[in-house]
Amino acid sequence: MAVDYLRLSLTDRCNLNCVYCTPREKSGYLKHEDLLRHEELARAAAAFVRAGVKKIRLTGGEPLLRKNVVGLVKMLKAIPGLKELALTTNGLLLADLAGPLREAGLDRVNVSLDTLKKDVFRKITGGAGLDKVRSGIAAALSAGFAEVKLNVVLMKGVNDAEAAAFARLSLKLPLNVRFIEFYPTNERSSRLKGALVTTADTKRRIEEELGPLQRVPASAADGPASVYKLRGADGKIGFISGRSDYFCGACNRVRMDCTGRIYPCLFSPATHSLRDLLRAAAPDAALDDCLQKAFLVKSRYKKDSPTAGNIEMSSLGG
Numbered sequence: 001m002a003v004d005y006l007r008l009s010l011t012d013r014c015n016l017n018c019v020y021c022t023p024r025e026k027s028g029y030l031k032h033e034d035l036l037r038h039e040e041l042a043r044a045a046a047a048f049v050r051a052g053v054k055k056i057r058l059t060g061g062e063p064l065l066r067k068n069v070v071g072l073v074k075m076l077k078a079i080p081g082l083k084e085l086a087l088t089t090n091g092l093l094l095a096d097l098a099g100p101l102r103e104a105g106l107d108r109v110n111v112s113l114d115t116l117k118k119d120v121f122r123k124i125t126g127g128a129g130l131d132k133v134r135s136g137i138a139a140a141l142s143a144g145f146a147e148v149k150l151n152v153v154l155m156k157g158v159n160d161a162e163a164a165a166f167a168r169l170s171l172k173l174p175l176n177v178r179f180i181e182f183y184p185t186n187e188r189s190s191r192l193k194g195a196l197v198t199t200a201d202t203k204r205r206i207e208e209e210l211g212p213l214q215r216v217p218a219s220a221a222d223g224p225a226s227v228y229k230l231r232g233a234d235g236k237i238g239f240i241s242g243r244s245d246y247f248c249g250a251c252n253r254v255r256m257d258c259t260g261r262i263y264p265c266l267f268s269p270a271t272h273s274l275r276d277l278l279r280a281a282a283p284d285a286a287l288d289d290c291l292q293k294a295f296l297v298k299s300r301y302k303k304d305s306p307t308a309g310n311i312e313m314s315s316l317g318g
């Protein structure tokens with residue numbers, strides 16, 4: 001499958017410390033000078049677009065912590081040939097930024113939220129801020145994005161009883177609520193191994209409380225999700241079954257971290273880097289050559305590749 005989707009991590013910093021994501025109590029972050037500057041990110045992104053990428057999703061860490069993220073969105077949106085620019089955020093800073101981001105050209109936004117209860121929010125994220133996230137979602141819904149998605153990771157005995165409460169949000173709001181199967185990625189999250197709630201379990205809980213889910217045709221923006229609707233709903237409900245359903249064959253994505261390292265697969269090590277080329281002001285042809293080589297090795301890796309080791313979701317962005 002051709003690579004046409006880049007997940008671009010803007011920072012390794014996050015203002016939350018989710019149990020299933022951050023590998024440890026953060027002891028330190030990358031130095032400022034290690035991060036690609038805005039101009040370098042834009043030049044790298046333009047090279048990915050020349051290599052066939054049509055859609056870029058900004059992630060992190062928490063991408064809204066990046067200084068002048070609105071200015072960066074404007075720069076990226078101006079890349080000729082880029083069809084869609086999206087962002088995934090924990091929503092803490094979204095209330096003030098949703099409008100400016102939309103004006104700067106951001107097309108879509110995903111907000112990650114795993115609970116509607118304050119005490120559970122603190123338990124999962126290690127912090128407070130549920131009200132801020134809810135204001136962020138409201139701001140995103142009124143800012144005029146093509147779509148607002150809610151990413152929900154359910155864990156057994158923690159928040160799985162909230163499946164129907166999340167699904168219910170899609171009844172009244174034009175939200176696409178997506179349940180993402182928990183994936184143990186590092187030492188800390190591996191301790192939660194028994195926490196997996198499968199798509200089948202989540203569907204069953206939703207249907208028991210809210211009636212049958214009706215399958216709807218997935219659009220390109222739904223990626224690997226299978227998509228449904230509750231009768232009479234404004235929004236949709238999607239399921240990403242990374243654990244219970246194998247979808248490597250349909251993978252069209254590649255990742256770059258905030259230092260310019262390229263990960264052809266979430267389960268591969270970084271195989272190539274653009275940073276030295278960018279800092280040596282190498283010509284476009286050298287960047288293009290580096291990307292071609294990175295894309296070529298993609299097929300060597302698969303879900304659960306023995307090469308995987310720790311996956312730094314918290315800095316690479318999922």
Ligand code: SAM
Pocket residue numbers: 014020021059060061062063088089090091110111112151153180181182183184185189313314315316317318
């Ligand atoms: N800070 C941003 C946010 O919260 O959306 C972007 C980065 S976060 C790593 C991106 C997504 O990865 C979130 O939706 C999060 O729930 C998901 N994620 C992180 N670790 C995961 C895991 N072990 N299993 C499944 N999803 C995970």
